[in-house]
Amino acid sequence: MKNLIFVHVPKCAGTSVTIGLKSVYGKHLFVDRSWRRYRGKSQRWQWHSRLPFDDSEIVFPKPDVRCVAGHFTHVKYSFLGWPKFVFLREPYARVVSHYSVRGHRAVVSFEDFVRSGENSISRMVGDLRQYFFVGLQEHYEESMKMLEWYAGIKILNIHRNFRRVPVYEPTEGEGSLYRKLNGQDFDLYKEAKKIFNRQRSEYGAKKTNHKESS
Numbered sequence: 001m002k003n004l005i006f007v008h009v010p011k012c013a014g015t016s017v018t019i020g021l022k023s024v025y026g027k028h029l030f031v032d033r034s035w036r037r038y039r040g041k042s043q044r045w046q047w048h049s050r051l052p053f054d055d056s057e058i059v060f061p062k063p064d065v066r067c068v069a070g071h072f073t074h075v076k077y078s079f080l081g082w083p084k085f086v087f088l089r090e091p092y093a094r095v096v097s098h099y100s101v102r103g104h105r106a107v108v109s110f111e112d113f114v115r116s117g118e119n120s121i122s123r124m125v126g127d128l129r130q131y132f133f134v135g136l137q138e139h140y141e142e143s144m145k146m147l148e149w150y151a152g153i154k155i156l157n158i159h160r161n162f163r164r165v166p167v168y169e170p171t172e173g174e175g176s177l178y179r180k181l182n183g184q185d186f187d188l189y190k191e192a193k194k195i196f197n198r199q200r201s202e203y204g205a206k207k208t209n210h211k212e213s214s
Helices: 014-028 034-038 091-099 110-115 120-125 137-151 172-181 183-213
Strands: 004-007 029-032 067-070 084-088 131-136
Touching: 004 014, 014 029, 014 067, 014 137, 084 120, 084 137, 084 183, 091 110, 091 172, 091 183, 110 172, 120 183, 131 137, 131 183, 137 183, 172 183
Parallel strands: 004 067, 004 084, 029 067, 084 131
Antiparallel strands: none
16 A cells, blocks of 8 residues: 545545445544644634644654645645545536535625635645646546556445535625636646646546557
8 A cells, every 4th residue: 555645625526435445444544633623713713824844743643654634735744745636516517515514604704715825725735746646526436446447456336425415696796706717726727627638648648548459
């Protein structure tokens, strides 16, 4: 098994991916939940300008950890030098899904939620060239198959939505505001789709070559 880092962007099928990683790494998977100490204190807990917080929060519970997953920025575990991967989602659909979580809707308006996290995904994820694999939530099943090949592991493929809540419907003005403030996130997603299509071609060629050699 390769040592891996999974940057879990909220509402991008990351919980399902983490469950899959658990089926591979078992006790060697470390899920970083340090963000929870900020939940409820600020709507910007996961996009805080000081992320990844301080080094005291980088604590492995066991010395034999081989995979790290969680809501953290791309720089937090870079010191390990392990290959990283990420799953992304169309930005507007993602933020609507994220805001629809009951804990957010109950305490803040959609406009304030948007304003508190401008270009949050691009800041969390950083340069996509640092990732060995980029999956897309919209192509989850295909992404998981390709991830297996790129990572050289066999993953238990589970797709779960643990929070089935009514989806918020932003007004036209709210939608326009989000798009205006998050140009970098939309650019990131466009680049992610290009990378995904390249990976798809590589994966397709792999399968073709395998059949021809069989």
